[in-house]
Amino acid sequence: MQSPASPASLPATELAREVLEIEADAVRALIARLDERFDRAVQMLLDCKGRVVVSGIGKSGHIGNKIAATFASTGTPAFFVHPAEAMHGDLGMVTGDDVFIAISYSGSAAELVTIMPVLKRAGCKLIALTGRDESDLARLADVHLNVAVEREACPLDLAPTASTTATLALGDALAVAALTKRGFRKEDFARSHPGGALGRRLLTHVHNVMRQGDAVPRVDHKATVKDALFEITKKGMGATAVVDGERLVGVFTDGDLRRLIERGGDIRDTPLADVMSRTPTTIGPDALAAEAADLIDRTRRNVIMVLRDGHLVGILHTNDLMAAKVI
Template structure:
């Protein structure tokens, strides 16, 4: 038998679920107490790693918390409680902090290994929906993630309770992150494959063109010479340099259009009479995102790279930054 969809009922249920789960997360604010501060302190003081464990739906939330902690400066990993009973408990040391997650606080697989965790001397943080549960009583610190009801119409499927536990775990990770002084550069180092990592770990010297790829002409050149460089190097500009390669100016395709508007035969004009003096430049050891910011702020598409003496060592344009996925 194929069930038929009642559109109005589906939408009404969806809105109820979102309301119930939003209320569940919001109610956690009033449940926070000094235990939360204690949990943050345990993690900050941890000389080992944070081990997070849970089973069933709580296990999925535990995996996410371990991943969030690890990506924000706290060495952490997930251990399945059933596997812990069969050897994986050897991963836990006295220097670790163990976070046990269970909505009921009575998950047999967790309860079975907690005495061993305590005997090791590892600190135990429990995240449960029942402050009077066995798990909560065994813990050094208990965080209450309890909800008044599940979003499931039968009040059975873990829905609001897992959302609340997820949010509480995020709150814990963010509080630890802030206390550590974990910044954007730290985040980028643990996410080198992501967009943020590329933006924060890519420098101008990684992107710029060098050597024969740099369009440049001497100060004695004509517009004809500059036009050849614009065409050959395909950067939409050329640098004008002195005998020591110190940058004197830049001639762009925009400058060329302006020359065309006011001069007839421009080819033999001295480049010094039509170039842009004192162009925007950047150092090779600056972040590529800084070049993007300068180019966008000054509405330019190209930039010259110079050393401390003002000598030309590279060139880049927006296409280079796009190709490296800095933008």
């Protein structure tokens, strides 16, 4: 009879599949375990007049850092405090208006067990995420959420793997439930991520990136093709607005110029009004720059005229949106 292959001899992909299945099962098991305790925990977060303070040691601390960051970026002011540091002064950062989330799979991390009674006496609301309902932290907490797993993905059943994944997933569930109940919007997310791609798309307006004043190529509607060519060359936009006073009446591009040249003959004195486009692509200065990017993509034009009440106030080129990292 052939002996079973040792785990070390198995392909890495097979080992990976087993890990992912174990961790996926651990997360799925949380769904059936959710009850009114989760509702109470979310309500605590919504009623919190201070901040959410997350704490854990070891691998639970790393997970706690991520959970705190998720809360903070989704409308729930939060920070992480290390329980050992809390025992030596950092507990002063926590007030009776805060909600304290303690994370320990065993539920018996000595540092957390030591500080939890102090926090309770101060009036702080306590939520514990542990793997045992009968643990010390579970008994001390106002709400206990059980993150127990059947087994770790580690073949020795030692390294925190499935348990940390389950804890992280439940932390995400708390944060997402809170942001949804609070009515958190994309715009709110963008305000806390101004340096990210989403922040730039949701916070950058056309007037922030458009060219204006003398940088805008423009010629009078009575001008000639030669006049337009000089303006296009001078401003380097590949196009010029055609105006009657401040009112936009058309646009002339280097593409229009190429088509004229292909027809042959001397085009320099050709009236611009005879060859310009009378349907330029336009947008308002208060529109989102992301809307301008979508408009450029739909119309396949590199230049958009910016109008306010029919008057030309700026011009926007694809390069301007790229420089602003909107596209």
